[in-house]
Amino acid sequence: MSEDLSTPLHGEHVAAGATLTSFAGWQMPLRYAGDLAEHHAVRTAAGLFDLSHMAQIEVNGPEAGAALDRSLVSIPSQLADGRARYTVIVAEDGGIIDDLIVYRFAADEYLVIANAANRHTVLDALTFRSGGLQCSVVDRTPHRALIAIQGPRAAEILAPHLDVDLDALRYYASVNGTVDGVPTLVARTGYTGEDGFELAVPANGAVGIWRLLLGAGESAGLVPAGLAARDTLRLEAGMPLYGNELTRDTTPDEVGLGRVVKLDHEFVGRDALVARAQSPSSRHLIGLVGSGRRAARAGSAVIDGDGTQIGAITSGVLSPTLGHPIAIALVGAPAEVGARLEADVRGTRQPMTVVELPFYRRPA
Known part of the structure; x- marks a missing residue:
């Protein structure tokens, strides 16, 4: 067994007294002061997350766009410079390898952010699928850091320390700037359901930026936040998690991601997805x-009115924001909004009602 990797901010987490956990081969902060406090800070003020475990893969060269078009279910070459897109990479049989964000900086310059657990799998897939094309695929993860500031006061806290206009930065757009003299890619993206930004920086500049933002945001209510809060925030926002909602055994359409698939271009797995689209999922x-207060957890059975198991919970929690249990489930038959089902919660059947996702939307 190899030892877990540490992010450039590992020492900051230890000094802050964070509870650390092994996650996807990395030592990561699970929580600092507490899950609920961190969750509520992001919903009402701001939270600071270390996301440096996420893979940062550059695809550059004259045919970089063509390589990504061939590799992904969307068409990155059609993005405007400075724009990003949430997308998926699938296998030949249409199963999801990973969900990711692709950023286009220029016609020959792209960045792919992939999940930590799938870093090498995505890197290998992109490298193989770009074979014969004039481009390079390079893993920059060991040399970079990724810091997210999320919440309604994120822009207010970040703006004074950045040399670009955040008001002009649209959702799913990015811009190059500097924070405290450190070259920084600033993207208006996130995984919490709140406004916020993700900052990609050189590894040796991460500590300075982390300390700067913690200090600048303290009076506004910003706190460092760990993986536990990140999970409850993303679940309230109805965002899928690889390994829970998204797996190698599911296709984009089955998990509500059919919208990101563009079948009008050739890509690895297209034929399988076309064939599946011709029959109901x-x-x-x-x-x-x-x-009540009892949450169904991943793996709990979902039961219909006849007492038949029709699926299973993929993610579930007692929502800190809403105050009642919420869950996402994968079921074998369509279920209309308002339908009454049950979930097996530690041997007791818990009544559940089907609702539209997401569970939470930030105030306009």
């Missing part, structure tokens, strides 16, 4: 809400 992702 046997699996569907749904949102569920319950009453």
